[in-house]
Amino acid sequence: MKYSRMAAVASVAASIALSVGVATAVPALADPQTDAFVDSLADAGITGLDPATAAEVGHQVCPMxxxxxxxxxxxxxxxxxxxxxxxxxxxxxxxxxxTLFCPGAVASVANGESPIPLGLFGF
Structure with a gap:
């Protein structure tokens, strides 16, 4: 009986430790394109950025x-x-x-075209 209580306590302790580990784990950004962007930043030597901030600013580039x-x-x-x-x-x-978030712009520039439809602005 003594051993079954110890096993139960150990089981509960392991469950709590697992729950805490899962709760404190850094979540993936969920979007494969965004994850690839964050990975490419690290590959390029741009480190020390919060991944969520980097993703947010990265997604703002095309609209800018x-x-x-x-x-x-x-x-x-x-x-x-x-x-x-x-x-x-x-x-x-x-x-x-x-490169990662504005592929249409990259293709347009490669073809010698403006990535922005200038006809909308009267040009």
Whole structure:
């Protein structure tokens, strides 16, 4: 009987430890494209960023580029401010975000076209 109580206590303790471990584990970002973006940042040597913040700022790059008059340098400057990083890493961050989140823009530029439909602005 003494051993069955010890086994029960050990079982409960193990369950609690497992629950705490699962509750404190860092969750994946759930979107494979976003996960690939965060991984590519680490591969490029851009480290020390909160993955959720990096994903949020990365997803803002395409809409920023779509704003009238915006250029990559302007967007990289805004990314630099958002992340609190120097312009060099922010420019690399911006390029990676464009590559992963704005594939249509990359294809348009490769074809010599504007990624933004300039006809909408009277051009």
């Amino acid at each position: 580029l779509a704003e009238p008059g915006q250029q990559m340098a302007d967007v990289a400057g805004r990314v630099s401010e958002s992340l609190g990083r120097p312009l060099g890493p922010a420019t690399m961050f911006t390029g990676l975000a464009i």
